[in-house]
Amino acid sequence: MERIESVKNPKVKQWKKLHTKKERENTGTFIIEGFHLVEEALKNKEMIKILIVSEEISLPHTWNVDNISITFVTKDVMKAISDTEAPQGVAAICEFQTTYTPEKWTKVLLLDSVQDPGNLGTIIRTADAAGIDGVILGEGTVDHFNSKVIRSSQGSLFHLPIVKGSLDEWLNVYKNNNIPVYGTSLQNGVSYKEVPEADRFCLLLGNEGSGVNKDLLDQATKNLYIPIYGGAESLNVAIAAGILLYHLRK
Known part of the structure; x- marks a missing residue:
């Protein structure tokens, strides 16, 4: 000591x-x-x-x-x-832990340029609760070891594998493994309720203001949206993550 x-x-x-x-x-x-x-x-x-x-x-x-x-x-x-x-x-x-194997994951969350530490921490906590295999942070996403992210995650980053990487490359990996990739977008999208629960899926969420990069959305198997019934313009990305993850997973 x-x-x-x-x-x-x-x-x-x-x-x-x-x-x-x-x-x-x-x-x-x-x-x-x-x-x-x-x-x-x-x-x-x-x-x-x-x-x-x-x-x-x-x-x-x-x-x-x-x-x-x-x-x-x-x-x-x-x-x-x-x-x-x-x-x-x-x-x-x-x-840091570096022994993760994302290529073996079958329930995956990919994040494109999520910049708010509180949002990222809440998303990690939600993904942990939903039993997701792991989270991949794309370019522009806040560092998950940021102290505000850690506090918002309530310690879930110690339970859930999280890696940084190229979302383009990982989308190709999962599609080649016959895992459906769901983007999140109003444009050319369908209500999330039209997609059945599954034990294999990849969910792609994007920036708080601009959403998911179009080049990434173009690679999705299908794009989903959450209907807005009231006067709000949109849902917070962390809330959207919770709704979609719990709907999709079997």
Whole structure:
């Protein structure tokens, strides 16, 4: 066990940098904070590199922290590495997982340029609840290790495989595996209710303002829309994800 008292400690400075995408990608690590998120991460212990605990905090006796490196810090250090107004006193440095096999997935969610962290986190949480095999993030989609995404996901990114990749390439993979690809668009689309539930499908959702890129929609087996019965112009993309995922999956 280690104890750090100074906010100027090199490790503290490096941990603070993990709030930037560049540092996360350079180190292959990301930071989480709060009891709930750390507890969820402990269910996948190999991801945790360092557990950081404020000196006045007692860890729950139900947590299995065997073989995990623990660093105790002062309140000032915890506040320095936190991006919340009221740190709970526990955080962790976690490592990226790279052992996923998206080519084997049969219930897949593809996201094209979803930019709002809250939306992405909610979509990940919803996909986890719906039992989707995994999520593929296309170009322009916010980094799923962004702290706001992590908080909105409520820890689901520790349960659900998430990868970044070319949506063009993955659409070809799934179509070649005879998995139907459903785009989301009013243009040349049909009501989602016309599509039966299935145990194999690929759902493609797009940007909050402009929707899915037309070149990607052109590759879809069928495009779906959700009817609007009231005066709203459109549905939030995370709400749409919930409706469609729960309708499509068997």
